[in-house]
Structures are given as structure tokens and as C-alpha cells.
Amino acid sequence: MREERGFIRPHAEEVREGAMGDFEENWHRFSSPSAAAREIAAVWGVGRTTLTEWLQSEGRWPRATLAEVRRSRMLADENRRLRAMLDRLERGGESR
CATH class of the missing domain: 1.20.5 (Single alpha-helices involved in coiled-coils or other helix-helix interfaces)
Incomplete structure (x- = not known):
């Protein structure tokens, strides 16, 4: 069955928490937080913006x-x- 275009599926909580945890543990190894978000988000199958927004909404984005x-x-x-x-x-x- 074909998936509807334009429908955004919510990510599983395990993916959300895993991606955010991975970011917090590893972002300092990258040239910038944005570079880390791009790479880590791809590994977890989410968009960079999605990961960034999750982190910012919980106050976990590095300042x-x-x-x-x-x-x-x-x-x-x-x-x-x-x-x-x-x-x-x-x-x-x-x-x-």
C-alpha cells in the first residue's frame, strides 16, 4: 500500500531519545553543533532540523x-x- 505524500510520521520515542543522547555524548567531536546534528540525525533517520528542534525544546542544545x-x-x-x-x-x- 502506498504511503500518502505530505504526511509526517512521528518518530518513535526510542529514536528521539537515542538521537538526542547520541548528540549530547558526541557533538563536541565535530566542527560545530550543527555539523554534529546533521551527521547524527542522518544515522538515526531523522532530519537535522528535527533533531535540533528536539534538543532546543528540552534545553539540551549547546550554548x-x-x-x-x-x-x-x-x-x-x-x-x-x-x-x-x-x-x-x-x-x-x-x-x-
Whole structure:
């Protein structure tokens, strides 16, 4: 029998809990929480958005710490300074 298109089947609770547990145990091994959600969701047969929403609704989605936010801002500032230095050096090199 053919399954109706557009019908969203709910996932079994074991899948939901298993995927969320797998994420919590392993997300730090990935380049980002989103990358982890994409890979782990695929293993469990759910969508990345579904897994992300489950985690967020239960307050289990990782949040950046204050130290991480400060480091990110520091790196962004450093990147701007280095780009400006590179731009000045490149302009100086063209005038020779």
C-alpha cells in the first residue's frame, strides 16, 4: 500500500531519545553543533532540523560560553586588523 505524500510520521520515542543522547555524548567531536546534528540525525533517520528542534525544546542544545563569545569577538577583531594590514601592504607593493 502506498504511503500518502505530505504526511509526517512521528518518530518513535526510542529514536528521539537515542538521537538526542547520541548528540549530547558526541557533538563536541565535530566542527560545530550543527555539523554534529546533521551527521547524527542522518544515522538515526531523522532530519537535522528535527533533531535540533528536539534538543532546543528540552534545553539540551549547546550554548556558547562567555569565554567562547569573547574569543570569537577577539578573533574577528584580529581578522579585521590583519585584513587592513594586508590591504595596506598590497597597495604599497603596487606603487613600486
